[in-house]
Amino acid sequence: xxxxxxxxxxxxxxxxxxxxxxxxxxxxxxxxxxxxxxxxxxxxxxxxxxxxxxxxxxxxxxxxxxxxxxxxxxxxxxxxxxxxxxxxxxxxxx
Amino acid sequence: xxxxxxxxxxxxxxxxxxxxxxxxxxxxxxxxxxxxxxxxxxxxxxxxxxxxxxxxxxxxxxxxxxxxxxxxxxxxxxxxxxxxxxxxxxxxxxxxxxxxxxxxxxxxxxxxxxxxxxxxxxxxxxxxxxxxxxxxxxxxxxxxxxxxxxxxxxxxxxxxxxxxxxxxxxxxxxxxxxxxxxxxxxxxxxxxxxxxxxxxxxxxxxxxxxxxxxxxxxxxxxxxxxxxxxxxxxxxxxxxxxxxxxxxxxxxxxxxxxxxxxxxxxxxxxxxxxxxxxxxxxxxxxxxxxxxxxxxxxxxxxxxxxxxxxxxxxxxxxxxxxxxxxxxxxxxxxxxxxxxxxxxxxxxxxxxxxxxxxxxxxxxxxxxxxxxxxxxxxxxxxxxx
Numbered sequence: 001x002x003x004x005x006x007x008x009x010x011x012x013x014x015x016x017x018x019x020x021x022x023x024x025x026x027x028x029x030x031x032x033x034x035x036x037x038x039x040x041x042x043x044x045x046x047x048x049x050x051x052x053x054x055x056x057x058x059x060x061x062x063x064x065x066x067x068x069x070x071x072x073x074x075x076x077x078x079x080x081x082x083x084x085x086x087x088x089x090x091x092x093x094x
Numbered sequence: 095x096x097x098x099x100x101x102x103x104x105x106x107x108x109x110x111x112x113x114x115x116x117x118x119x120x121x122x123x124x125x126x127x128x129x130x131x132x133x134x135x136x137x138x139x140x141x142x143x144x145x146x147x148x149x150x151x152x153x154x155x156x157x158x159x160x161x162x163x164x165x166x167x168x169x170x171x172x173x174x175x176x177x178x179x180x181x182x183x184x185x186x187x188x189x190x191x192x193x194x195x196x197x198x199x200x201x202x203x204x205x206x207x208x209x210x211x212x213x214x215x216x217x218x219x220x221x222x223x224x225x226x227x228x229x230x231x232x233x234x235x236x237x238x239x240x241x242x243x244x245x246x247x248x249x250x251x252x253x254x255x256x257x258x259x260x261x262x263x264x265x266x267x268x269x270x271x272x273x274x275x276x277x278x279x280x281x282x283x284x285x286x287x288x289x290x291x292x293x294x295x296x297x298x299x300x301x302x303x304x305x306x307x308x309x310x311x312x313x314x315x316x317x318x319x320x321x322x323x324x325x326x327x328x329x330x331x332x333x334x335x336x337x338x339x340x341x342x343x344x345x346x347x348x349x350x351x352x353x354x355x356x357x358x359x360x361x362x363x364x365x366x367x368x369x370x371x372x373x374x375x376x377x378x379x380x381x382x383x384x385x386x387x388x389x390x391x392x393x394x395x396x397x398x399x400x401x402x403x404x405x406x407x408x409x410x411x412x413x414x415x416x417x418x419x420x421x422x423x424x425x426x427x428x429x430x431x432x433x434x435x436x437x438x439x440x441x442x443x444x445x446x447x448x449x450x451x452x453x454x455x456x457x458x459x460x461x462x463x464x465x466x467x468x469x470x471x472x473x474x475x476x477x478x479x
Contacts, residue, residue: 002436017434017435044333046249046251047250047333048333062342063342065342067342068336080335085335086319086321086336087284087321087337088336089283089284089310090283090310092314092315093319094319
């Protein structure tokens with residue numbers, strides 16, 4: 001069983017199906033093409049890991065749709081969550 | 095599978111046969127609750143509202159209470175009031191009488207206080223339950239069902255497993271001729287463009303975009319990031335980072351149906367196919383609104399695990415999180431964690447959900463019913479005055 005799932009071929013993040021430790025190599029199924037990705041941070045189950053380089057200010061894509069904006073550059077294999085991803089919507093604070 | 099249910103005087107079909115003890119005001123809650131504890135076959139609706147309410151806020155609360163009384167899962171209604179409240183019990187009783195259901199009215203100030211009201215109420219409720227037990231069960235169809243969709247305590251498994259499986263079951267019910275209601279407007283924010291493409295016509299699309307804009311506007315008006323509450327702290331711990339991500343997962347509950355209309359909170363669902371009801375992301379308020387609109391059953395997906403139910407409609411719990419299923423099995427009806435583990439397809443879980451819906455329509459109790467989870471909450475529009 002793969003440890004992550006990429007929901008849509010356009011996604012730049014995958015979702016962890018089990019806890020992944022920093023240093024692990026994970027298999028990615030990108031639209032049928034299986035590649036290896038070294039994970040460089042701990043990814044708890046259910047959390048997201050970048051599967052492509054994401055520049056600061058880029059949209060993070062899951063389900064083939066934007067889910068928010070990266071607040072820093074993210075390397076493939078890094079954790080994507082509230083520390084580096086903000087919402088584009090419901091922002092009464094800006 | 096042959097299904098048996100109850101036909102009400104107005105022709106609607108129920109899958110339960112409850113005698114509803116309907117408190118119309120916070121001051122009548124205690125008496126209502128004591129009657130409920132004394133008489134099997136009754137269910138209580140109690141709440142902190144019913145007085146010092148104005149305008150649209152009052153109207154929405156009233157519509158919700160009347161909607162519960164009219165729901166075909168209810169065999170008869172005992173309306174319990176204090177006597178001096180804005181939500182006048184005799185006025186509500188008069189409107190409920192139009193359903194043709196057995197009806198009784200109990201006013202605490204007329205009865206002579208708590209103890210006398212409780213004694214009178216017990217006698218009334220006892221007689222109503224005895225009467226309701228004489229009703230024959232008649233053949234019903236899945237097309238008689240109006241199904242409410244809810245998600246709460248979501249995590250990443252909700253969008254991956256439980257919600258898409260519920261989407262399969264939603265599509266099956268619509269194919270069978272039933273109706274399905276998607277709710278929680280907040281949890282459409284960021285996914286509304288996808289749903290707007292699936293509306294019956296331009297007007298329905300515009301209605302959908304308008305409620306989403308209004309819900310987002312309410313959050314923005316508070317001057318803070320919506321992320322202060324949506325996603326909730328539990329959603330975030332479960333891996334969900336933004337409202338857009340949560341919404342895209344939530345939307346999967348609605349399957350592939352075409353949105354026929356966008357309904358206000360607690361408005362009656364008329365017609366078949368997929369509907370959207372404008373409810374908040376708060377689970378109990380959302381379920382209450384949909385059941386007031388006529389839903390006889392609710393599918394509720396959860397990743398983190400939640401016990402909540404509804405006084406008059408069976409709520410089926412589905413989790414995509416295997417750990418949650420094992421930890422909270424007494425509250426969970428279906429384990430969709432098999433999808434995440436790769437041992438079962440989404441379509442197969444969807445069919446399991448649909449089969450359970452048939453059994454529940456036929457009388458099988460859900461976990462929330464067995465544990466008597468009777469949560470009820472009305473969305474307020476204005477403050478108490």
